[in-house]
Amino acid sequence: EVQLVESGGGLVQPGRSLKLSCAASGFTFSDYAMAWVRQAPKKGLEWVATIIYDGSSTYYRDSVKGRFTISRDNAKSTLYLQMDSLRSEDTATYYCARLGYWYFDFWGPGTMVTVSS
Amino acid sequence: DVVLTQTPVSLSVTLGDQASISCRSSQSLEYSDGYTYLEWYLQKPGQSPQLLIYGVSNRFSGVPDRFIGSGSGTDFTLKISRVEPEDLGVYYCFQATHDPWTFGGGTKLELK
Numbered sequence: 407e408v409q410l411v412e413s414g415g416g417l418v419q420p421g422r423s424l425k426l427s428c429a430a431s432g433f434t435f436s437d438y439a440m441a442w443v444r445q446a447p448k449k450g451l452e453w454v455a456t457i458i459y460d461g462s463s464t465y466y467r468d469s470v471k472g473r474f475t476i477s478r479d480n481a482k483s484t485l486y487l488q489m490d491s492l493r494s495e496d497t498a499t500y501y502c503a504r505l506g507y508w509y510f511d512f513w514g515p516g517t518m519v520t521v522s523s
Numbered sequence: 524d525v526v527l528t529q530t531p532v533s534l535s536v537t538l539g540d541q542a543s544i545s546c547r548s549s550q551s552l553e554y555s556d557g558y559t560y561l562e563w564y565l566q567k568p569g570q571s572p573q574l575l576i577y578g579v580s581n582r583f584s585g586v587p588d589r590f591i592g593s594g595s596g597t598d599f600t601l602k603i604s605r606v607e608p609e610d611l612g613v614y615y616c617f618q619a620t621h622d623p624w625t626f627g628g629g630t631k632l633e634l635k
Contacts, residue, residue, distance in 0.1 A: 443572075450615065450626055450627075450628050450629045451564075451566075451572060451615055451617075451626040451629075452626065453623060453624040453625070453626070456624075465622070467623045468623065501571055501572070506574075506577075507577075508560050508577075508619040509560075509562045509574055509577040509578075509583075509617075509619070510562075510564070510572070510574060510617075511574050511583065513571040513572055513573065514571065515571055516571060
């Protein structure tokens with residue numbers, strides 16, 4: 407059974423950093439591209455970043471480019487999102503999702519990030 | 524960025540009714556390879572989103588055949604025949620044809 411479990415969320419002050427993790431199990435992690443998708447409170451979904459199966463290519467939405475870094479450790483079957491220079495508008499639930507080709511076929515339960523002083 | 528406009532924003536139905544959700548794109552979603560990267564997701568209350576339809580009309584594994592996706596170019600529709608209680612929640616269309624990938628604003632399906 408495919409399982410994705412995010413961790414690392416919490417309350418952080420504006421301008422500070424946070425690193426999210428997503429532990430994957432139930433499939434061969436190194437075979438799949440992975441992504442982060444976020445959802446601000448009571449709002450819709452927003453794609454954040456994607457990393458291909460071997461980590462050699464990454465893609466970001468403009469609003470997080472230069473501040474967020476997606477990475478992976480295939481030996482540990484873990485996906486990461488390093489978030490620097492956090493802003494109030496980054497407050498959201500962050501979901502880790504597996505990419506079955508181009509679509510998100512499995513999602514984790516999410517981890518909440520609150521950026522506030 | 525490609526804007527996906529979903530209508531209606533909210534849809535009240537009686538169990539057993541048919542429901543129809545529209546997703547209109549600001550640009551054609553047909554990629555240069557001829558494929559259309561348009562998906563539908565459902566987010567049930569308190570849960571993560573789940574994939575329903577990929578490539579406009581292909582049902583994901585385990586999705587009942589009462590979910591039917593259709594459309595082309597800029598206009599897409601998700602139809603749910605015979606709505607059941609487990610179908611309630613917020614439906615999102617999504618496109619991966621153009622960078623950045625974008626979601627529609629969502630359509631909330633609720634009971635009348």
